Amino acid sequence: MYERLLRSGPVLLVLMLLASLSVQAAELPDFTKLVDENSSAVVNISTTQKQGGARQSPFTDRQLEQLPDFFRRFFEGPNGPPGGGNGHGGQTPLSSMGSGFIVSHDGYVLTNNHVVENADEIIVRLSDRREMKAKVVGTDPRSDLAVLKVDGEDLPVVELGDSGQLQQGQWVFAIGSPFGFDYTVTAGIVSAIGRSLPSENYVPYIQSDVAINPGNSGGPLFNMDGEVIGINSQIYTRSGGFMGVSFAIPINVAMNVFEQIRDQGYVSRGWLGVLIQEVNRDLAESFGLKRPRGALVAEVVPDSPAEAAGLQPGDIILSYNGESISLSSDLPPMVGRTPVDEDAELTVLRNGRKKTLDVTIGELPDETQQAQRQNGGGEPGQGAGPLGLTVEPLTEQQRRKLNVEGGVLVRDVGAGPARNAGIRRGDVIRKLNNETVASVDDFRRIAADLPEGRAVPVLVVRQGQPTFLVIRTGG
Template identity: 65%
Template sequence: MSESNVIESQRTPAFRSVRSAGWVAFLSCLLVVLWSQAASARSLPDFTDLVEENSDAVVNISTTTEPKGGPGVQGMPFSQDQIEQMPEFFKRFFGGPQSPFNGGQGNAEPRRSIGSGFIVSKDGYVLTNNHVVDGADKIIVRLSDRRELPAKVIGTDARSDIAVLKVDAKDLPVVDIGKSKDLKVGEWVFAIGSPFGFDHTVTAGIVSAVGRSLPTENYVPFIQTDVAINPGNSGGPLFNMDGEVVGINSQIYTRSGGFMGVSFSIPIDDAMNVFKQIREKGTVSRGWLGVLIQEVNRDLAESFGLKRPRGALIAEVMDGSPAAKAGLQSGDIVLAYNGEEIQFSSDLPPLVGRTAVGETAELTVLRGGDEKTIDVTIGQLPAEDSNQGSAAPGNSAGPSNAPLGLSVQPLPSGMADSLDIKGGVVVTGIGAGAALEAGIQPRDVITEIDRKPIRSVDDYTNVVKDLKKGKAVSARIIREGHPLYLVIKP
């Protein structure tokens, strides 16, 4: 045997061993990947049993609204093409009677729309959105067995966008009611509804956020999800993975008119509270504090001595309100309500709204750098109240090169009476300086600087001359009748 053959014969077993080990390693990696993919597939939720168990209690709601007279379709302010090109914010599905997507009130033909709902009692009570049935002359509830039953509106609550319907039937399938307060961001949820009229369509996603405050409503802490919601889903149930209803699908954020991954649902805890009140009393009452609040930003937090932005800043206390009777003051920052921390100003209205009328609530407020506990007997929210929400977004005392860059004059008595305040100064001119940077404008009325009342030009002059350079201080102004706190850094 030649030398080369000897070497080859010596290497061949080792080479085969290495090659065999390589295949073993490759197969092992392949098995790991396949096992991982299988495990991932097993970890994804299976909705089949949940959908089968709950679909029968979900209904389609169709409404008909007779024309109320008017010029007909030609009376619509925009063409359909123009409407479709408009950027839109929180457009409700098949909205109220004025919605151009429904043809408007002036249509010569009856207006028809479709929504969803769900049965909450065997004797025929159905929950849906108020905007689904608002103004409707005829409401038909279609069950999963294809029965079509006329429905009567028992009561509605526009603030929470809830409507309670009743159909004449017995032994109906019902949903299980869960607790929306137990929802966690990231958990799976699914919806059943009738998008575009396609009955019992199922879509799924996760909870994106909880406690969302929307411009359309201060008293509902919405659940945000990425569940696909489209026109016709309105009023349908949002389920958790225990098959319990945790929300009512209500709104979407859209620029196109269709689903864009941001959907909002009314928490079932709030919806069932409304349902109970409507069923028992026919009306809905909410707690009322009687304050106008605004967000605490970083600069305001610094000026009030807070280490970080938090709480709800009271910009105004309404005369005769529960807050006024309890001694709350403008400039107080509500840090907690009945022991629950207030991180954002939007956290406060839902907590107050859920409180029973006549019940005493304990508020922790920051006043003058010190925390105080104040008990307030909660009143009933007036029918047309809109003030327990957010504040509006903002001899002459020297020329505009004064410390704040302002010129001010005494507040005319007539203006003071119209604003129902005891004093202040009117901004008549503004130049470069701290006030301009803070957002103060001509005709603003200054009533407070650095927590000190400003009732005259002399008050203004004395307070301003003592301000320390570079230290942020709060300034309370009234702009177009609305109080607002700004931060000035001299």
């Protein structure tokens, strides 16, 4: 076809190619109007700490050292990295930069907690170069959010979106001050939603490939309607700079925190009182699930709402208030946003059967108090040969030290199913094949009756942390 066009009309071919390029260009998003409409409500935040001390940085000193000097100094400030000394007793002021945005005409500003933590002075600078001193209204380290207030009237504000409507693949863009370069715009797409990070289980993060770097922290993430749908908070990096994986706090989570801080001065979250773990393929098989899903209860905290509702270790929570749980990380945000003292309905799988439990949600404590539990006794003896391990009863002193009730101590692990399952010397076995192990005799009896050639769960406590493993017997 192209040969015929070349013979009959080279000009026509050029026109067709230009038209094709124009169509492709028209399909790409244009951010110019959106940036112009929203930049005025985005602010640069600079902080000063008079005494060198425990400033929290989203990057390690080693990561900062890997940045070029020219860029690194914008994040560190003139006197070295946040939290670092200067060789003179730490008395020289430390500076750092971040971003934020105005959410009310009278001057409420949202940013990250780590941007303003331990700061003695906070300066908010607008796009028209006005500078205002800000005071901290309140912070929530669990979600890494801070609410600031500046004195002002009729200030520009952002338009807030609904992060619950966000979809993977949507175009988004950020405005912030990476490395101190004010009002830098970067764009990309939503890579994933509902991400759980080790540092915070109560925030279902938005993952994007928008370029975020030191100084972007606390700045807004916009959708293509010009609405803020997230607050840029963290990046995954091995170099100290952007590597294509950025995380933002959903605006629905952020506004819930903002309203609680504004109205009551602190943030409260719902609390169930369980330690959970992911259900992998082997665990799913051992518990009789057709596919991995749900949140496996490894431990129930004493005197918690979960204990009052009758939850047990080995239960798999399949749904919360009718909302299915695919990954264990789905559960904490659901519980966290539930009002304290409100009732919730759990669907759990217990011993192969579904069961419905009603629970009254408590308030998440600042630090979970672990009750001291004691249980003496235990018969001398050794374990079950077919599994390839030797067990013995726990002494009273060991129970107090390990803070466990019941169970048997693994004294030795040889070749066999136990070693293959990952059981180690010093583990405490509390449940085997969903049966409670209170003594060596219990362990022997349960181990002797294990089905051949099938995966079965075993609950162990290792260094104070309960976790489920899977044992496969021969056959």
